[in-house]
Amino acid sequence: MATVTSIADLGRHVGEVVTLQGWLYDKTHKGKLIFLQVRDGSGRCQCVMFKGDFDEATFEALKSLPQESSLRVTGAVKAEPRAPGVPGGFELALQSVEVVQAAQDYPITPKEHGVDFLMDQRHLWIRSSRQWALLRIRATIMRAIRGWLDGAGYIEMSTPVLTPAAAEGTSNLFEVDYFEDKAYLAQTGQLYNEANIFAFGKVYCFGPTFRAEKSKTRRHLTEFWMVEPEIAYCDLDQLLEIEEQFVSYIVQTVLRENVAELKVLERDVTKLENIMAPFPRISYDDAMARLKQMQADMRAGVPVLRHDGAPVQGIDDPAQLDIEWGMDFGSPHETALTQLYAKPVFIVGFPTAVKAFYMEPYPDRPEVCKSADLLAPEGYGEIIGGSERISDHDVLLQRIREQSLPEENYRWYLDLRRFGSVPHSGFGLGVERTVAWICGLEHIREASPFPRMLNRMYP
RNA sequence: UCCUCGAUAGCUCAAUUGGCAGAGCAACCGGCUGUUAACCGGUAGGUUUCUGGUUCGAGUCCAGAUCGAGGAGCCA
Numbered sequence: 212m213a214t215v216t217s218i219a220d221l222g223r224h225v226g227e228v229v230t231l232q233g234w235l236y237d238k239t240h241k242g243k244l245i246f247l248q249v250r251d252g253s254g255r256c257q258c259v260m261f262k263g264d265f266d267e268a269t270f271e272a273l274k275s276l277p278q279e280s281s282l283r284v285t286g287a288v289k290a291e292p293r294a295p296g297v298p299g300g301f302e303l304a305l306q307s308v309e310v311v312q313a314a315q316d317y318p319i320t321p322k323e324h325g326v327d328f329l330m331d332q333r334h335l336w337i338r339s340s341r342q343w344a345l346l347r348i349r350a351t352i353m354r355a356i357r358g359w360l361d362g363a364g365y366i367e368m369s370t371p372v373l374t375p376a377a378a379e380g381t382s383n384l385f386e387v388d389y390f391e392d393k394a395y396l397a398q399t400g401q402l403y404n405e406a407n408i409f410a411f412g413k414v415y416c417f418g419p420t421f422r423a424e425k426s427k428t429r430r431h432l433t434e435f436w437m438v439e440p441e442i443a444y445c446d447l448d449q450l451l452e453i454e455e456q457f458v459s460y461i462v463q464t465v466l467r468e469n470v471a472e473l474k475v476l477e478r479d480v481t482k483l484e485n486i487m488a489p490f491p492r493i494s495y496d497d498a499m500a501r502l503k504q505m506q507a508d509m510r511a512g513v514p515v516l517r518h519d520g521a522p523v524q525g526i527d528d529p530a531q532l533d534i535e536w537g538m539d540f541g542s543p544h545e546t547a548l549t550q551l552y553a554k555p556v557f558i559v560g561f562p563t564a565v566k567a568f569y570m571e572p573y574p575d576r577p578e579v580c581k582s583a584d585l586l587a588p589e590g591y592g593e594i595i596g597g598s599e600r601i602s603d604h605d606v607l608l609q610r611i612r613e614q615s616l617p618e619e620n621y622r623w624y625l626d627l628r629r630f631g632s633v634p635h636s637g638f639g640l641g642v643e644r645t646v647a648w649i650c651g652l653e654h655i656r657e658a659s660p661f662p663r664m665l666n667r668m669y670p
Numbered sequence: 671u672c673c674u675c676g677a678u679a680g681c682u683c684a685a686u687u688g689g690c691a692g693a694g695c696a697a698c699c700g701g702c703u704g705u706u707a708a709c710c711g712g713u714a715g716g717u718u719u720c721u722g723g724u725u726c727g728a729g730u731c732c733a734g735a736u737c738g739a740g741g742a743g744c745c746a
Binding site for chain 2: 237238239240241242243244245246248257259261262263275277278291293294295296316317318319320321322323324325326327328383398399401422424425426427428429430431531539541542543565566567568569570582593596598666
């Protein structure tokens with residue numbers, strides 16, 4: 212009995228006879244030759260059958276074995292530069308084939324398919340090499356997130372998914388029955404993490420979050436994964452240094468560990484290789500000035516150029532860049548701004564009025580708060596939102612009252628400012644948006660194995 | 671919620687001014703010892719999303735519905 216091995220390990224078995232256990236990804240035949248593309252989850256390998264090595268019936272049956280049939284194949288590993296595959300360069304000269312199950316007609320072919328069809332087949336689509344590659348990169352990103360934080364002394368704390376009465380208005384919260392009462396699916400674990408830091412110093416929560424936004428864009432899901440670190444004795448400047456180290460580590464880890472996957476995706480890795488701290492920082496005020504200048508240039512027919520000298524993409528009409536001081540950025544603004552930089556860029560100091568109630572205002576300029584978004588390059592936009600939190604009890608209470616929030620729900624949160632309050636900061640990074648950026652995806656729906664969107668709950 | 675576009679074979683798409691429903695891929699049959707989304711020959715495959723209307727005649731025009739895509743709003 213030959214040794215069972217994985218395709219990822221084939222390079223260590225050249226010259227040996229091994230068995231692979233997997234599925235038929237694709238096949239082609241040419242007279243007395245059959246080429247089987249076998250995938251096993253770790254990679255994809257070409258297996259070659261010569262008619263002379265098999266009895267007639269077996270050979271003929273394999274010629275018409277349907278795509279995605281499960282099979283065990285045994286043969287000699289050869290280094291073969293002509294062989295396609297992932298990682299490629301090796302093939303199996305087959306001696307025997309055991310069909311575990313002959314599949315029925317498989318709906319997804321190596322040819323072109325539409326989005327709706329593929330999303331309906333998502334349970335099968337994840338087997339396709341492109342989806343396989345990017346979901347493995349997602350796993351690397353999630354591992355890198357935990358690895359960096361754990362290594363830096365952060366403690367992982369689970370925060371509740373079921374949360375009590377509306378924290379910030381119910382319009383974008385999913386409501387669920389909770390016995391005689393109502394509960395809401397969490398949009399963030401941040402407020403709980405602010406309690407956790409007073410026990411543990413540096414913490415993070417990592418899990419799914421839910422937003423009932425009726426958003427139908429390439430960057431929104433109703434269920435997505437977010438990691439939220441929160442740090443005691445940390446101001447906004449220190450927070451930005453943490454964020455840029457964190458993001459750099461994630462990108463560099465993918466570049467190191469997912470060479471084959473990035474190749475499958477045909478990702479231009481030169482755009483990722485320079486993602487190293489520090490990242491540029493511009494103020495909200497400066498961003499506003501840049502946007503107004505871009506808009507004026509477009510209207511005057513002056514070419515608006517990216518950081519690399521190419522024309523800015525994705526803005527068809529200068530009116531898309533309309534904005535006044537005090538407004539939050541829309542996606543056209545982020546798309547335009549990010550193309551001015553080769554690295555992610557921090558936008559620092561948003562108007563207090565458009566941000567959450569808990570963000571610390573600047574003492575000398577209270578209309579602006581100590582907040583920063585991190586926008587990913589190449590038009591991808593916001594992947595992190597973060598801020599220094601209000602540490603003073605009375606200032607926080609005043610903000611809660613200004614926004615007409617239910618004070619009784621925040622009693623415990625206000626308590627945190629009564630028993631040893633300290634300056635503290637935190638941020639949230641969206642996993643799917645990060646995956647979309649690093650993998651170069653056009654739409655965030657592929658960045659989740661089974662995405663939940665406005666109009667899609669199946670499969 | 672709004673704007674724009676779309677729905678034809680299993681899939682991706684054609685179909686001229688309103689005039690016989692077409693192709694590629696997949697499937698099936700045959701050929702080929704190095705294929706890379708192979709190639710060559712053949713077979714089969716249709717309630718043109720649904721409902722109604724105009725017309726001698728509707729895939730095509732009109733109205734409504736359903737579903738989908740892109741964008742906007744929304745997204746602390």
